[in-house]
Amino acid sequence: MIDPERPIAITMGDPSGIGPEIVAKAMLDGQIRRRCIVVGDPRVMEHAFSQINTTVRINTIRDINAARLADGSVNLIASSSLDVLPPVGAVDPASGKAGFDAITAAIDFALAGTVAAIVTAPIHKEALAAAGVCHPGHTEILAERAGASRVAMLLANADIRTVLVTIHCSLLEAIRRVEFDAELSAIRLAHRGARALGIEAPRIAVAGLNPHAGEGGLFGDEEIAIIAPAIEAARREGIDASGPWPGDTVFMQARHGRFDVVVAQYHDQGLIPVKYLGLEKGVNITLGLPFVRTSPDHGTAFDIAGRGIADPASLKTAIDYALRLADAAPEQER
Known part of the structure; x- marks a missing residue:
């Protein structure tokens, strides 16, 4: 106490x-x-x-x-x-x-x-x-x-928790900042933040950057070249991380209980789902x-x-x- x-x-x-x-x-x-x-x-x-x-x-x-x-x-x-x-x-x-x-x-x-x-x-x-x-x-x-x-932002309400890889910058700059160290750091912070909230073994879902999480490289290769290797590195550390998941469905799955935290790649990808559910019970926690x-x-x-x-x-x-x-x-x- x-x-x-x-x-x-x-x-x-x-x-x-x-x-x-x-x-x-x-x-x-x-x-x-x-x-x-x-x-x-x-x-x-x-x-x-x-x-x-x-x-x-x-x-x-x-x-x-x-x-x-x-x-x-x-x-x-x-x-x-x-x-x-x-x-x-x-x-x-x-x-x-x-x-x-x-x-x-x-x-x-x-x-x-x-x-x-x-x-x-x-x-x-x-x-x-x-x-x-x-x-x-x-x-x-x-x-x-x-x-x-x-540091990272963790946005939470009763239904969804999300951690952002990039925060306050242009969308073009956010894409540039999606790199291995930033991904792995966000996954680690998401794990620590969820544990601080009392989740003993957090299930971390990582959203893709591109539509359909890149569709196997058809819509961009950031998922293959950067995000997937960071997820694998986190798993080697004992973190239950998975993905990259398509950004248009991963929050629905989290809301239905499949995941405890979603790591989002940029500001609006992570904040729109949380804020759509209502501002009155949402909270922003700074991790790190x-x-x-x-x-x-x-x-x-x-x-x-x-x-x-x-x-x-x-x-x-x-x-x-x-x-x-x-x-x-x-x-x-x-």
């Missing part, structure tokens, strides 16, 4: 999106308040709490040691200090910078061992770029700051980091930001996963 004095850190996300609202709504749950702290901008988060008409107390601190986890307060660590509230529902450099500051602060807490895990609310890639941040998303920020050489990180499986939703209708269900699911993975981490490391 995780140390009750090491809370879960929840970052506020992009202040112009729904992140602050769903964080505030999630923190209305007393059990979550006792296990979690919020990392973000005090002005932004105080406004978010005021918009949901709550009387919960906010304990704004700059040091985790000052957190009061037992008295029902929302503990808020100030990672930035905005002079004015950013615009709602629009790309804004100040929002991008404030969201980035919350992420880096939470990472530093995790690396120092003062929090048990990180849960990140959504950020906006254009806002990051406008703020001068060179990384396209959370995964790349986390990997660089944590010094992780190989020296700490646990999860996030909801949706974006900043600028179109509904500020309207008070954002659903915190996916964020609460991400918090549940973070608690579960943090509890399991010591056992998985042995």
Whole structure:
């Protein structure tokens, strides 16, 4: 079990999106308040709490040691200090910078061992770029700051789990990045991630890159030259990996119980099946980091930001996963 004095850190996300609202709504749950702290901008988060008409107390601190986890307060660590509230529902450099500051602060807490895990609310890639941040998303920020050489996204809901070989890049670049080491790394991380979720002997299906998994080389030879050899290497390590399977049917088979995790070759191949089943229960887990990180499986939703209708269900699911993975981490490391 995780140390009750090491809370879960929840970052506020992009202040112009729904992140602050769903964080505030999630923190209305007393059990979550006792296990979690919020990392973000005090002005932004105080406004978010005021918009949901709550009387919960906010304990704004700059040091985790000052957190009061037992008295029902929302503990808020100030990672930035905005002079004015950013615009709602629009790309804004100040929002991008404030969201980035919350992420880096939470990472530093995790690396120092003062929090048990990180849960990140959504950020906006254009806002990051406008703020001068060179990384396209959370995964790349986390990997660089944590010094992780190989990371992967695991997207999960009640029906499907998928791990991506390539993440945030053009489709043309994703095809270029499909190479042996990346394949084998993704398969290994899928195996480790599934075991961390309590699956003792994970069955890993690897999707092909090309239509019909290449059809024996008729539609491309990446399956023969790269993907199949990586699967065989993983099997020699004792991993129950199979494929390459056609990408248009492998997720259906996983949903019907044949496989525990699908390794997808590129972003949309893996995310469309998961998100089609519903955003409210999807969660994103970053594999390969020296700490646990999860996030909801949706974006900043600028179109509904500020309207008070954002659903915190996916964020609460991400918090549940973070608690579960943090509890399991010591056992998985042995």
